[in-house]
Amino acid sequence: MKKIKHIKILAFAAIFTMLFAGCEKESETKVIKLGHSLDISHPVHQAMIFMGERVMEKSNGSLKIDIYPNQQLGSERECLELLQIGSLGMTKVSTGVMENFAPGLRVFGLPFLFRDRDHRFEILEGNIGEDFLDSSLDKRLKGLTFYDAGSRSFYTKKPVETPEDLKGLKLRVMESQTAINMVKNLGGSPTPIAWGELYTALQQGIVDGAENNLPSFHLSRHYEVCKYFLVDEHTALPDMLVIGTPVWNKLSDDEKKWLKEAAMESSEHQKKLWRDAELEALAKIKEAGVQVLQANKDEFRDMVQPMYDEFKEDADMKKIIEEIQEAK
Structure with a gap:
């Protein structure tokens, strides 16, 4: 045996x-x-x-x-x-x-x-x-x-058009300290959750929204739960x-x-x-009843300026940022 x-x-x-x-x-x-x-x-x-x-x-x-x-x-x-x-x-x-x-x-x-x-x-x-x-x-x-991976924007259960509208909302982010800090700077409450668990988290109200690119929003079927997509294109990870x-x-x-x-x-x-x-994703989510809203990007850009100030305290990071920004 x-x-x-x-x-x-x-x-x-x-x-x-x-x-x-x-x-x-x-x-x-x-x-x-x-x-x-x-x-x-x-x-x-x-x-x-x-x-x-x-x-x-x-x-x-x-x-x-x-x-x-x-x-x-x-x-x-x-x-x-x-x-x-x-x-x-x-x-x-x-x-x-x-x-x-x-x-x-x-x-x-x-x-x-x-x-x-x-x-x-x-x-x-x-x-x-x-x-x-x-x-x-x-x-x-x-x-x-x-x-x-395109540009990332916010999608939520209720309409959001300004940083003020994000205040108090629990928003899913990746396991990234930078993403966490970004949402904090915009007034939201960042909540790291694995991608595969996000649909259920949205459905059960563990989070009020998330941020990602259009194809991921579409293919994950998160549009079934979140009916508002704010095109602010805050990051392009x-x-x-x-x-x-x-x-x-x-x-x-x-x-x-x-x-x-x-x-x-x-x-x-x-x-x-x-x-x-x-x-294709943009057309499909509109067909599914998602409202696509346009953000005033300057309002969002102003709110995250402290992140640049913090990053540039590191000499190496300051150099990288400047090289990227100065590239033609």
Whole structure:
């Protein structure tokens, strides 16, 4: 009886190892496991599918990416921790969560940092962006590329048009100190909640609203609970495709090249998918009865100025902010 029990334990351990190994071999094909929290219809997931196809083409079938969406392998934070120990190969994470591992990324959480979309991509795809991708190597995490996550705005159960209207509202934020401080500066009550738990939290009144981009608001079906979407576009936090260095360091030079190239190509592909998704989301939420309100951005910008003053007390952060703001 003890022998049978021992065999069962060994079998379970073997299955667990097969599922969560960050990088493994299937005959002559090396497989990297990628886990993320998004729905399969999300533009970022579609871009990852595209990346997987490009990796297979570039490697002539010798390198493959298996993708596990919908938090099958954990939340963004949990996936990052699995990357660090090599139990998972890759993940997609918001830079708002990533700032817990690379403090310099806090700058992306500053409201109204970018002038427009073109300015944002000039930064992300230039030297500053490349430095940010490598800023968490000491935490065993390496960024491969950024994905467009659009601009974030507030959505609530009751109409909100000014910072005054946010006062006293419990608003869901990511596990990001910068996001928490932003909502506090605007008079709201920030409440960190995992993305996968937010629909229920809104439904049960644990929070009165949240903030995110249009496609996420649409695909999460949060519009069923929150009937007001305020276009204030306070932040433009990009998503980041990350690989754990325990897996990255096991790749050959060719495999690293194929993966990096495919990641960059998927980023370009995702930009187009994202633009289409934003237009579709806007049309769909309006059809569902959501009132889309336009904010006076200057009112919101004035309220968060203390965040800039605080950030610039750090000489390194002050330099980064100025470099971003001065970029043509």
